[in-house]
Amino acid sequence: MAEEFSFNPFDEETRRNPFPLFARARREQPIYPHPGLPITSVFRYADTQAILRDSQTWSNQFPPPPGIDPEKLPPPSMLGQDPPEHTRLRALVNQAFTPRIIRRLEPRMHEIANELLDRALEQREVDFIEAFTYPLPVIVIAEIIGIPAADREQFKMWSDAAVENLGNALFTPPPPERLAQLGKLLGDMGAYFTALADERRRQPRDDLLTGLVQAEVEGSRLSHDEMLRMLVLLLVAGNETTTTLIGNAALELLAHPDQLARLRAAPDLLPSAIEEVLRYASPVQLDPRCATRRVELHGQTIEPRHIVVNWLGSANHDEQVFPEPERFDIGRSENRHLAFGFGTHYCLGANLARLEAQVAVGALLARTRSFERVDAAALPIHPSIVFRAVTKLPLRLVAK
Ligand code: HEM
DSSP states (O other): OOOOOOOOTTOHHHHHOOHHHHHHHHHHOSEEEOTTSSEEEEOOHHHHHHHHHOTTTEESOOOOOTTOOGGGSOOOOGGGOOTTHHHHHHHHHHGGGOHHHHHTTHHHHHHHHHHHHHHHHHHSEEEHIIIIITHHHHHHHHHHHTOOGGGHHHHHHHHHHHHTTTTHHHHSOOOHHHHHHHHHHHHHHHHHHHHHHHHHHHSOOSSHHHHHHHHHHTSTTOOHHHHHHHHHHHHHHTHHHHHHHHHHHHHHHHHOHHHHHHHHHOGGGHHHHHHHHHHHTOSBOEEEEEESSOEEETTEEEOTTOEEEEEHHHHTTOTTTSSSTTSOOTTOSSOOOOTTOOGGGOOTTHHHHHHHHHHHHHHHHHHEEEEEESOOOOOOBOSSTTBOOBSOOEEEEEEO
16 A cells, blocks of 8 residues: 655755655645644645635735744735735835836846856856855845845845745744844844935935835835835845746756757757746745635635645646656746746746846856866755755856
8 A cells, every 4th residue: 555645844855856745746635734733735736826816715914823922923024915905015016027127137137147257267166156146136136126235245144044944934833032033133124224215215316215215205105114024025035036046047957968958059948948947946835825714625624724835846847737847848838837926926026037047047158168066965955945945056167
């Protein structure tokens, strides 16, 4: 008899390669209630898509973890709001991220990518994350918001601290020290942004921060606290994720030399190669929702306030949607992956992240004859179960 299905999202071996377990789950156990927890994992594309589509039934507002006083938790950003509050907040930032506006940033992205590669190529052996995949997105988002890119070491400390155990708290309540740390973090970031916002009030510029300050000045559109939470969200949401996408692209191309050679021979495949990395090695692996009413799912009753964890990493390998899902194919057509989520909270930065990754990987290929792992040692993985990411990636780069 087949072994009973069980799933521990913290198990390191599973985290390094969850795909056989996900495949079995999609076949035999499309939803998995975690024993003793008010949480159910969801593995199929169709279920995840239907859940993310229906924000009335499936909320982005979560009950506090057991034993945690809700008063002690910071109020949520736009990501943790439902319509209509979410709609109002999202409308204020949407126009800063349209495809047209993002395309205007492309020359600057090339410049930054090339400057970073100049330095990395001089050193020949680098931690590719520290030297390239981290600084690029953080410099770009700092310039969009209008905050000094020179402060990026500080942003890194904040971002790392903010996402360190993101999502893990769904399954295990965070210790009180962690809550205190988060409170201090938000206080520090709030003070930083308040000072910069004061500057923009006196001297407006052509940047997102000025746009938000003006929305705040107009009163009901955006409160001061909402503005601060938006800035924190923008600074944090796009960094780890885009860093991860570029790093995963390098890793998957190294793991599939035929696809790397194909891309070098046909650089116009770059956009579809990035889509394939998003699908195959989705940087964000899970996207949770909270039931607002009693729902039947695959014969099981989900009670109000119960949490469903949609495994995007599994949905994006669903054989019902992607032929030969375990094949990494940079020319894959009809690649309707859910790596940026779906529906109401669809990633605000999707256009930006795609373009950054295209520019980054394009520059890496254009500037190197080859790149390779320095050794075959297992790479350290991100502490948060949300991410499919390594935190160090030593590479040897050979210039053209
Ligand atoms: C590869 C890179 C990225 C990935 C994989 C990614 C993934 C995601 C996902 C899955 C969601 C949906 C969350 C949900 O359904 O609750 C999301 C939302 C969001 N993302 Fe991204 N993201 C990336 C890059 C960025 C960038 C560069 C920004 C910078 C602006 C950004 C800003 C946001 C924001 C603000 C939201 C919340 C949107 C809302 O609540 O309406 N993301 N992202």
